Amino acid sequence: MTYRVVVIPGDGIGPEVVAAALGVLRKAAAKGGVNIEYEHCLAGGAALDQCGEPLPAATVAAAKAADAVLLGAVGGPKWDGVAPHLRAEKAILGLRKALGLYANLRPVRVWDALAPHSPLKAEAVAGADILIVRELSGGIYYGARKEAHVADAPDEAWDTEIYTAPEIERIVRVACRAARLRRKRVTSVDKANVLATSRLWRTVAERTAAAFPDVRLDHLYVDNCAMQLVLAPKNFDVIVTGNLFGDILSDEAAVLAGSIGLLPSASLGDGPGLYEPIHGSAPDIAGQGVANPIGCILSAAMLLRHSLDAKAAADAIEQAVEAVLAEGYRTADLYRPGLTRLSTEEMARRIEEEI
Numbered sequence: 001m002t003y004r005v006v007v008i009p010g011d012g013i014g015p016e017v018v019a020a021a022l023g024v025l026r027k028a029a030a031k032g033g034v035n036i037e038y039e040h041c042l043a044g045g046a047a048l049d050q051c052g053e054p055l056p057a058a059t060v061a062a063a064k065a066a067d068a069v070l071l072g073a074v075g076g077p078k079w080d081g082v083a084p085h086l087r088a089e090k091a092i093l094g095l096r097k098a099l100g101l102y103a104n105l106r107p108v109r110v111w112d113a114l115a116p117h118s119p120l121k122a123e124a125v126a127g128a129d130i131l132i133v134r135e136l137s138g139g140i141y142y143g144a145r146k147e148a149h150v151a152d153a154p155d156e157a158w159d160t161e162i163y164t165a166p167e168i169e170r171i172v173r174v175a176c177r178a179a180r181l182r183r184k185r186v187t188s189v190d191k192a193n194v195l196a197t198s199r200l201w202r203t204v205a206e207r208t209a210a211a212f213p214d215v216r217l218d219h220l221y222v223d224n225c226a227m228q229l230v231l232a233p234k235n236f237d238v239i240v241t242g243n244l245f246g247d248i249l250s251d252e253a254a255v256l257a258g259s260i261g262l263l264p265s266a267s268l269g270d271g272p273g274l275y276e277p278i279h280g281s282a283p284d285i286a287g288q289g290v291a292n293p294i295g296c297i298l299s300a301a302m303l304l305r306h307s308l309d310a311k312a313a314a315d316a317i318e319q320a321v322e323a324v325l326a327e328g329y330r331t332a333d334l335y336r337p338g339l340t341r342l343s344t345e346e347m348a349r350r351i352e353e354e355i
């Protein structure tokens with residue numbers, strides 16, 4: 001059988017990390033006997049430049065027909081001035097919606113080789129292993145908003161957060177199922193002391209988790225969670241939360257790992273999955289060959305595991321990443337004197353060799 005993977009490099013460092021990840025994916029797939037055909041598609045600023053819209057219908061159609069999608073990142077200052085409906089970031093939100101991707105899995109793993117160099121206390125982060133389960137197709141990113149993009153100066157704007165019980169139920173179920181394969185703890189994060197959506201979230205989370213008696217559910221307000229994540233990360237197993245809170249907390253959790261360039265993600269629904277590093281297009285370092293490709297490479301491993309049923313190939317990538325870090329190879333974001341500094345491309349080649 002031949003799998004079909006749509007590749008969307010996007011903007012900024014997106015094409016750099018995707019090229020790196022593709023090399024590693026090809027190597028792991030070849031070694032594991034997994035046949036993959038690739039189709040490159042446009043989205044984001046690159047699509048805006050070439051087609052006049054951030055998410056061409058052809059990209060959506062190709063993604064829907066594929067087994068999985070590998071994406072870099074979209075957006076950047078070049079396109080920040082366009083009308084809101086043309087923003088490059090609309091591509092990512094549109095693609096997630098079109099593919100029905102409601103569950104965003106963001107594993108945060110602190111590699112042994114990196115804990116000693118953490119900006120946080122090494123003993124606090126060493127061994128931390130958290131899975132953030134972020135609701136991805138609802139919440140404030142998708143609610144109605146008033147946004148003035150007229151010539152007159154605006155003096156009011158609003159965004160709306162709507163969550164329904166079925167949306168909360170299905171994401172809490174994902175979190176509880178994931179916890180069963182881990183340390184059987186789910187922390188549901190909300191702002192139920194203020195927000196109506198959060199009070200619904202808490203009630204539905206309780207009700208849903210009751211069907212998983214072997215899983216311990218607790219609740220934290222998001223502000224406290226933000227603090228506990230850096231103070232006592234080892235107290236967390238699975239975190240389940242809404243779209244906005246999950247977006248913010250996962251960037252924060254990247255500090256535990258050492259760099260946002262390390263964190264992968266899988267966005268899952270009932271059809272093809274979308275795999276992307278959690279970072280954005282990093283315009284400040286784009287084009288310099290210094291971006292850390294490991295988040296995108298580990299996203300490719302998640303793609304193999306979740307969409308192509310290729311566990312051995314996924315494991316091979318993760319083991320190679322661990323080995324290369326243990327051997328002291330680092331991109332600029334994690335470089336320290338005494339270690340070996342590699343470019344984006346060199347890091348990918350080193351991981352390929354390790355596989």
Ligand SMILES: NC(=O)C1=CN([C@@H]2O[C@H](COP(=O)(O)OP(=O)(O)OC[C@H]3O[C@@H](n4cnc5c(N)ncnc54)[C@H](O)[C@@H]3O)[C@@H](O)[C@H]2O)C=CC1
Nearest residue numbers: 073074075076089260261279280281282284285291292333
């Ligand atoms: N999924 C996506 O396509 C996302 C797109 N964006 C877009 O990306 C653009 C830039 O957003 P920012 O807020 O600056 O977030 P960002 O994640 O692109 O960058 C934040 C910081 O992390 C660094 N960084 C990010 N990825 C890195 C990597 N692989 N290796 C080393 N350092 C890395 C950057 O250099 C920067 O200092 C914006 O247009 C934003 O809307 C932001 C987040 C996600």
Ligand SMILES: CC(C)CC(=O)C(=O)O
Nearest residue numbers: 089092093141247278279
């Ligand atoms: C367009 C944004 C919602 C993308 C983002 O920051 C993310 O999904 O992490």
Ligand SMILES: [Mg+2]
Nearest residue numbers: 247248251278
């Ligand atoms: Mg984000």
